[in-house]
Amino acid sequence: SRELFVLTYGALVAQLCKDYEKDEDVNTCLDRMGYGIGVRLIDDFLAHSAVKKCRSYSETADMIAQVAFKMYLGVTPSVSCNSAAGNEFSLILDKNPLVDFVEELPAERASLCYCNLLCGVIRGALEMVHLAAEVTFLQDRLKGDAVTEIGITFLRKAEDRKHKRN
Amino acid sequence: LLLLSVICSPQNYPLYIRSVPTENELKFHYTVHTSLDVVDEKISAMGKALVDQRELYLGLLYPTEDYKVYGYVTNSKVKFVMVVDSSNTALRDNEIRSMFRKLHNSYTDIMCNPFYNPGDRIHSRAFDNMVNSMMMQVC
Numbered sequence: 001s002r003e004l005f006v007l008t009y010g011a012l013v014a015q016l017c018k019d020y021e022k023d024e025d026v027n028t029c030l031d032r033m034g035y036g037i038g039v040r041l042i043d044d045f046l047a048h049s050a051v052k053k054c055r056s057y058s059e060t061a062d063m064i065a066q067v068a069f070k071m072y073l074g075v076t077p078s079v080s081c082n083s084a085a086g087n088e089f090s091l092i093l094d095k096n097p098l099v100d101f102v103e104e105l106p107a108e109r110a111s112l113c114y115c116n117l118l119c120g121v122i123r124g125a126l127e128m129v130h131l132a133a134e135v136t137f138l139q140d141r142l143k144g145d146a147v148t149e150i151g152i153t154f155l156r157k158a159e160d161r162k163h164k165r166n
Numbered sequence: 167l168l169l170l171s172v173i174c175s176p177q178n179y180p181l182y183i184r185s186v187p188t189e190n191e192l193k194f195h196y197t198v199h200t201s202l203d204v205v206d207e208k209i210s211a212m213g214k215a216l217v218d219q220r221e222l223y224l225g226l227l228y229p230t231e232d233y234k235v236y237g238y239v240t241n242s243k244v245k246f247v248m249v250v251d252s253s254n255t256a257l258r259d260n261e262i263r264s265m266f267r268k269l270h271n272s273y274t275d276i277m278c279n280p281f282y283n284p285g286d287r288i289h290s291r292a293f294d295n296m297v298n299s300m301m302m303q304v305c
Binding site: 007009010011013014017100101102103104105106109 | 279292
């Protein structure tokens with residue numbers, strides 16, 4: 001059930017906040033955990049969605065937004081391309097189920113990225129299909145911005161690097 | 167006019183107090199404190215009888231010449247108390263019940279916030295807004 005998942009995630013973040021004093025440590029920990037989930041989740045995603053191979057970065061970003069987010073969180077963020085080179089994308093979420101019960105961040109945790117786990121998941125999943133990417137939060141509703149925006153920057157393909165070495 | 171809303175923890179200390187207007191607050195705090203005894207009495211009296219039929223809404227706890235005190239208790243022994251001015255005869259039982267229900271729903275939302283520890287004082291802006299609008303509606 002969705003509520004149990006959201007409450008579990010909240011308890012996870014609250015516990016991490018008790019364990020680590022600095023917000024950056026909590027963010028790093030969430031990202032690492034997300035990465036571990038992402039490298040495993042990608043196989044489940046590919047098995048259940050039966051999507052064809054993506055031919056471009058923008059197709060990949062669309063796939064993440066329209067299929068993966070819909071499948072696992074039940075929301076569909078909108079995708080926009082940020083750079084002329086076509087390797088920077090933004091996923092804009094106007095509804096984020098993970099923060100349903102969190103009204104605002106506590107005062108002493110102002111730079112906490114509450115949903116940083118999502119960034120790690122996306123990064124881990126992309127890496128398993130040989131796409132290196134940097135994923136961060138560009139805007140966060142919990143910090144007072146209007147929407148929640150996740151930025152994905154695709155780096156040079158890991159495969160290319162391997163070929164060049166040979 | 168709705169004068170005071172209080173939420174008390176199972177250990178009978180206040181988690182949230184909001185009063186409109188804000189003079190004579192101490193007198194109301196004292197009233198609420200004594201009404202907690204009445205609440206406890208009602209819970210223990212009904213508990214021994216038919217536990218299934220015990221309602222959350224306790225009704226009018228006791229009337230005094232100036233004001234009436236209403237109570238509501240959840241299954242986790244969190245108590246909600248409201249003090250209403252006696253001159254307001256337009257306020258019906260249903261309305262009091264629905265106000266307590268709104269308070270209860272907002273309270274459960276607060277409980278779901280992972281950063282809230284049960285037993286802390288309630289500092290949520292959304293909750294304040296809800297209580298303010300509810301109390302203003304009655305005035």
